[in-house]
Amino acid sequence: MSLPNINPTDTKAWKNLEKHYNELETVHMKNLFSMDKQRADKFTIKWDDFYLDYSKNRITEETMLHLLKLAEEVKLKEAIQSQFSGNIINQTEGRAVLHSALRAPKSAVVNVAGENIIPEVYNVKRKIESFTNDVIEGKREGYTGKPFTHVVNIGIGGSDLGPAMVVDSLQFYKNHLTTYFVSNVDGDHVNEVIKKLNPETTLFVVVSKTFTTQETLSNANTIKDWFLQSASKEDIAKHFVAVSTNLEAVKNFGIDQKNIFPMWDWVGGRFSLWSAVGLTISLAVGYNNFNSLLRGANKMDEHFKNTDFESNIPVVLALISIWYNNFFGAETEAVIPYSQYLNQFATYLQQGIMESNGKSVDRNGNQIDYQTGTIIWGEPGTNSQHAFFQLIHQGTKLIPADFIGFVKSLHGNQDHQDKLISNFLAQTEALLNGKTESQVVDEGSKEIIVPFKIFEGNKPTNTIFVNKLSPESLGKLIAMYEHKIFVQGVIWNIFSYDQFGVELGKQLANKILQEFNSETVNNHDSSTQNLLNYYKGFI
Numbered sequence: 001m002s003l004p005n006i007n008p009t010d011t012k013a014w015k016n017l018e019k020h021y022n023e024l025e026t027v028h029m030k031n032l033f034s035m036d037k038q039r040a041d042k043f044t045i046k047w048d049d050f051y052l053d054y055s056k057n058r059i060t061e062e063t064m065l066h067l068l069k070l071a072e073e074v075k076l077k078e079a080i081q082s083q084f085s086g087n088i089i090n091q092t093e094g095r096a097v098l099h100s101a102l103r104a105p106k107s108a109v110v111n112v113a114g115e116n117i118i119p120e121v122y123n124v125k126r127k128i129e130s131f132t133n134d135v136i137e138g139k140r141e142g143y144t145g146k147p148f149t150h151v152v153n154i155g156i157g158g159s160d161l162g163p164a165m166v167v168d169s170l171q172f173y174k175n176h177l178t179t180y181f182v183s184n185v186d187g188d189h190v191n192e193v194i195k196k197l198n199p200e201t202t203l204f205v206v207v208s209k210t211f212t213t214q215e216t217l218s219n220a221n222t223i224k225d226w227f228l229q230s231a232s233k234e235d236i237a238k239h240f241v242a243v244s245t246n247l248e249a250v251k252n253f254g255i256d257q258k259n260i261f262p263m264w265d266w267v268g269g270r271f272s273l274w275s276a277v278g279l280t281i282s283l284a285v286g287y288n289n290f291n292s293l294l295r296g297a298n299k300m301d302e303h304f305k306n307t308d309f310e311s312n313i314p315v316v317l318a319l320i321s322i323w324y325n326n327f328f329g330a331e332t333e334a335v336i337p338y339s340q341y342l343n344q345f346a347t348y349l350q351q352g353i354m355e356s357n358g359k360s361v362d363r364n365g366n367q368i369d370y371q372t373g374t375i376i377w378g379e380p381g382t383n384s385q386h387a388f389f390q391l392i393h394q395g396t397k398l399i400p401a402d403f404i405g406f407v408k409s410l411h412g413n414q415d416h417q418d419k420l421i422s423n424f425l426a427q428t429e430a431l432l433n434g435k436t437e438s439q440v441v442d443e444g445s446k447e448i449i450v451p452f453k454i455f456e457g458n459k460p461t462n463t464i465f466v467n468k469l470s471p472e473s474l475g476k477l478i479a480m481y482e483h484k485i486f487v488q489g490v491i492w493n494i495f496s497y498d499q500f501g502v503e504l505g506k507q508l509a510n511k512i513l514q515e516f517n518s519e520t521v522n523n524h525d526s527s528t529q530n531l532l533n534y535y536k537g538f539i
């Protein structure tokens, strides 16, 4: 069974939402709150250690009914079943989409082409575990007999962003190993990392699903050449491991077969941190913590699969986002974690969300005439308050935002925590209520200044309060957004799991690279031609 194929704008719910939008467009949330004392309770979902308050949105109970009807009409339930049961829902690439299987319990049965993939998943997990333990305990040594002190992850896109974000987010749980990530083909990146390394005590994890990615192979080769300045070819087996589906290409690179951690084509790059792509996570925080991350994601999978849509966190978040995107015309969404640890969270989500749902052709191959993929951005609070919050509060654009906070701190300094959380709560309150003219006047502002100090309010936010930042809760949080992506892709009737949009630039870059060495080049538009010639003048 493939995915349902329903144009959302043809549904009854969509038409009802259009009508309903006209009624609600100018309604201020402030009034919705004063009209209904139960509002916050009605629009709150408590699940496990998650507390989602979505009451500060421009919605009523009727809005949610229409949105839930939309989910029903596009056959979301069937789509979820189809994904989890291993159907080829990535139809444009002919693949199943089973990152959820990577965090399923051992007893699960998930068939791909008639074969249960779970035993193979657990074989690789065992390999990750024993390798991790050997490195951490110093049983695995470098070519001069010293234990490893540094790990360098070489990858890009999904083979970099996930592990990098998780390692950064879980640095509180980190062990003695120092980790670096090299991704950019800009030589400065690899150069700066190399400066900090000792070849005798550094382990290199080359991560590439395809093992054809220019950036990763260039960086891996540069590092290998640097390594061979002090070590010999035989030592590569001790210091280089790889994660890939392309076992042949890894062997050709010179990595020992024993050092290959396989992955599968049913794991999309941007959803792959749960596979061996997460090896650097496991090395940095230990296998047990890596496994807790997976357990958390699995709990979210179960919640997503089994909970009615009205209390299903990823579904509700996805529907609200559709409401703003497709009816209010909002183009962007901010993700604001009130945790410095989640510094890279929005960057990570950018790939997941924008690579998945940045599509303009529906599942029939037809051009679509409604908005898809949201633009995602964000930075941790409170820093972001002092940077771009002005525009959210008083600018002309509607920017729905997710506020993510943790009730308990990891540092244990309650003074800092109270200050952080007071800001976390105050911002969504301010965005909701704003400040009226009479309030500004009462504060004694000069008349001429009054208009500049008015806050319109009515700015939507979701508050996601989680008990504590742990590997498990982080796993839930990431999986929550993964499922939100899926739900939106189903509603927009697009294929969320391919990424053909990244190919054209790659092809042209390869062509231009060759042209740097050829005498005459004149097959470009005049702008590109001039720029290319300008650069050639320097090489």
Ligand SMILES: O=P(O)(O)OC[C@H]1O[C@H](O)[C@H](O)[C@@H](O)[C@@H]1O
Binding pocket: 156, 157, 158, 159, 207, 208, 209, 210, 211, 212, 213, 216, 269, 270, 355, 499, 502
């Ligand atoms: O893991 P790799 O095969 O090296 O791919 C790395 C990345 O590059 C591609 O261009 C895609 O846009 C990403 O989805 C992918 O994660």
